[in-house]
Structure formats: C-alpha cells, structure tokens
Amino acid sequence: MELRNIAKNTSYLAGSRVISFIIGIFRAKINALYLGTTGVGIVSQLQDTLNKFSSISTFGMESGCLKLIAEKKNNENNQDVLNVLKTYFILILPLTLLIYLGGLIFNEYLAKIFLGNASYKYYFLIAFTLFPFIVLRSIPSSILYGYKKISFIALSEIIISVLMFIIYIILVLKFDILGVVINLSLTILVTFVVFAYYAFFKVLRSNGFGIKDILIAKISRTYSYEILAIGGIGMILGYFEIACDAASRAYLINSVGIGEFGLYSPIIAWSGLFAGFIYPSISGYLFPRFTEAKSDIEVTEVANDVLRLMTFTVIPFVFLGIAFRSIIIPLFYSSQFARAADYLPLHFISILFGTWIYVFTLIFTPTGRIKKYIPFGLGHNTFSLLLVLILTPLIGLWAWALKYFITYIILSIILLIYFQKEINFKFRSNNLSLIIYSIAGSVIISIIPSKNILLFSVSLILTGSTIFFTKKNERAFLISKIPFINKNN
Secondary structure, three states: OHHHHHHHHHHOOHHHHHHHHHHHHHHHHHHHHHHHHHHHHHHHHHHHHHHHHHHHHHOOHHHHHHHHHHHHOOOOOOHHHHHHHHHHHHHHHHHHHHHHHHHHHOHHHHHHHHHOOHHHHHHHHHHHOOOHHHHHOHHHHHHHHHOOOHHHHHHHHHHHHHHHHHHHHHHHHHHOHHHHHHHHHHHHHHHHHHHHHHHHHHHHHHHOOOHHHHHOOOOOHHHHHHHHHHHHHHHHHHHHHHHHHHHHHHHHHHHHOHHHHHOOHHHHHHHHHHHHHHHHHHHHHHHHHHHHOOOHHHHHHHHHHHHHHHHHHHHHHHHHHHHOHHHHHHHHOOHHHHHHHHOHHHHHHHHHHHHHHHHHHHHHOOOOOHHHHHHHHHHHHHHHHHHHHHHHHHHOOHHHHHHHHHHHHHHHHHHHHHHHHHOOOOOOHHHHHHHHHHHHHHHHHHHOOOOOHHHHHHHHHHHHHHHHHOOHHHHHHHHHOOHHHHHHO
C-alpha cells in the first residue's frame, strides 16, 4: 500500500523534526524575551533573505540535480552520479560567487531594502559572511535525498539542531541580538559540514567513491542541458519571486515599521516549524517517487495518498493552533506579541491550502512538466505583490495575512482544475470528505471568540473526530505504531 510506504519513509525523519520543533519553541521564547518585536523581525528577515538568495544562486538547478541522481543511482555505471555532481557544481559556482560579492559590496543598500534601515548593515554582513555554504549544501543534500538515505538526513538534523542550540544559548546570553545573528551564520557552515560528512563519507564511499572522484569526474554537456532546462525555469520563477517578495516586504516594513512586522514573526515561525517538520520528509520521498512513476494514473494514486497523509497531519496543528493561539503566543513568546493572535486564524487556514499546493507543485518537475508551472508561479507572485501594495495602506499588517489567505485558496483551486485536465486527477471520495471537513472545522474554530471554554472544547472534539475519517487498515497501522498497545497485544 502506497500510503503505508509513504508513512514509513517519512516517519524516519519524525524524531529529528520533533527535536527541531521543540528547540524551535525554546529558541522563539528566548528571542522574544531578549530581542523584542524589532529584534525578532530583523532575525526573521535575515533568515528569509539568505534563503531567497540561495534559491537565486541555484536557479532551481538543485531539483535537476536531484532528479538526475534519482534516475542514475541504479545504473551499472555509477560514474554517472559523479558526473552529475561535478556538472552541477560547475553550473552553480559562478552565480554563487557573483551574488556573494554583490552582497558584500552592496550590503548597506540591501540592509535598507530587506531590513528597512541601512543602520542594520552590520547584521546583514555577519549573516551573509558564510552564504556560499548555503548553496554548496545543496550538493550533499541532493546525494542524501537522491539515494533516499532518510536515516542519515534525520541524524544530521538532530546533530545540527542540538549543537547549534547550545551555541545559540551561549551567544545570545553574551551578545544579545548580535549573538543570534552570529549563530545564524555559523549554522550555515555547520549544516554544510554535517551533511557533507554523511553524503561523501557514508553514501558515496559505500559505493566506492570519494570527494576526489567528484573532482576528477567529467562535466557532461547532456547533464548540463537537463539541469539547466529545469534550472532555467527556476531562474525565471526564482528571480521573479525574490523581486515580488522583496518589494512586498520592503513596502510593508516601510509602511508599518520593522517592529510591527516583527509582531507577525510568531505566526511565520510556527508555520515554519510545521513546514520544517513535514515538508522535507514528504519531498524527500515524493520527488524520487514521482520520478519513478510510470503513468498519470500512478501519479494520481501517489498524490492522493500523500494528500491524505498530509491532511491528517495538518489538521491537529491548524485546529489546536487557532483555538489556543491566545495562550500559546504569550506563553512561548511574550506579552509584546499577544496581538499576533488576531492574525493567526487567517494564516493557519492558509496552511491547509498551502499543504495541498505543496503536493501539487511537487508533481511538475519530476514528471517533466516544469515549464508548465511558469504561468502559475508568475501569476501567484504577481497577485501576492498587488494585494500587499493595495491593502497595506488600508488595513496595515492585515494585508500580510490576507496575502497568504487569498492567494493560497485561489492557487489551490487553479492547480486542482489544471491537474484534472492534465492527468485526469480526481480526489478519492474519502479524501474529498476529509478536505471539506478540515476547511469547515478551521472556519468554525476561527469564528468562536478566543479564550473561551467552548472554543477549546470544540477544537478538541473536531480534532479527535478525524479518527472517523480513517479506514480500518489505517487505524490498524496506527495502533501497530503505538508501543504500549503493541506490547500488550
């Protein structure tokens, strides 16, 4: 059963995600107490900016590299994988260095754009110092995901999370916001080193290769074309997304201030914790799986199973997050962030639709449909920017919440219609019922006044009632994974 295989493979990362999630909660609380809304806003923006620049540097070519590794790993000629890696490295190196030098030279201008004030340029410089390693990390990451070495990925993430949290505590206590920024920069290097160790010394070495073999491998023109074919699309969409996001963030920050924007950070952080918990686990399995799919029918079946698993996963997060928002935010941040609870329901409902969008968008690249995603990506980012520009003068920070809410709903509907025509995609009836229930439940919980015993009761009942949407074999599978019950049986 596909769903069982997906659950089994993604569960390997569950332990590391739980640890990262818990550490993220403590980190958020410490940031809130020591940095305040302005400091949290700065750190949040720096992290987002680094990720955006990383996307520009790879042009989306990482997906092409991963796709080729997944296809070539079982070839009799293992040299093919090394040629893919060497070719990919040569392709990403020039732009990475160009962006790095540009960031160092124009640091004051970039700080003004992304942080709203040129005086924050030193924070930008510190965070940007080790930027190339974010991009280079895509090489060992592609190896681990391409070979489906999920256990190594999980172990790497545990090591990184624990080690960097210890360093973070030391730095933030001694240097305040400067310490957090230094930790952000160091995390980039440590992440690369740990991932590289498992990819090069555990995976490639077990196949009889080392780093030296990559360096002397051939640069393949064929692989260059294949990687660039995907990367070219990534470049178009990546540049446009960066431009739209930078413009909307800069406009909002300059309109409401970095402190007000920092107020939204708990919501972004909590949704990011969920995304970090489930998305990499799913994509690590799903990308190679879609690559291996032999027909549109198989793609539809796999997509339905993943949509089902992810919907079951996201429902407790959304339902309980909305219901207990007025308690969670002050508890895990501080009273300065209490007003963020007002914006949370719209954003968390958006997470439902974002989850389904994530599955649909993963179909494009591994099935050779990446070019067809261009109008969706361009349209989504254009509309998002226009919403922020139009709504910010009218409703302030609410524009940021509505940006996610409106665009995610529209894009999910458009993608559904597209795949219905493209691959004859159809929701299974039990999946459609579950999706409708998740939407209706989140809306009901959102309209009940906060800090209300009725709200807490309804959210718990609706969350628990999802068990009625499971099938008999799914309940048996879940029960088999509960140690206490399994032991007694």
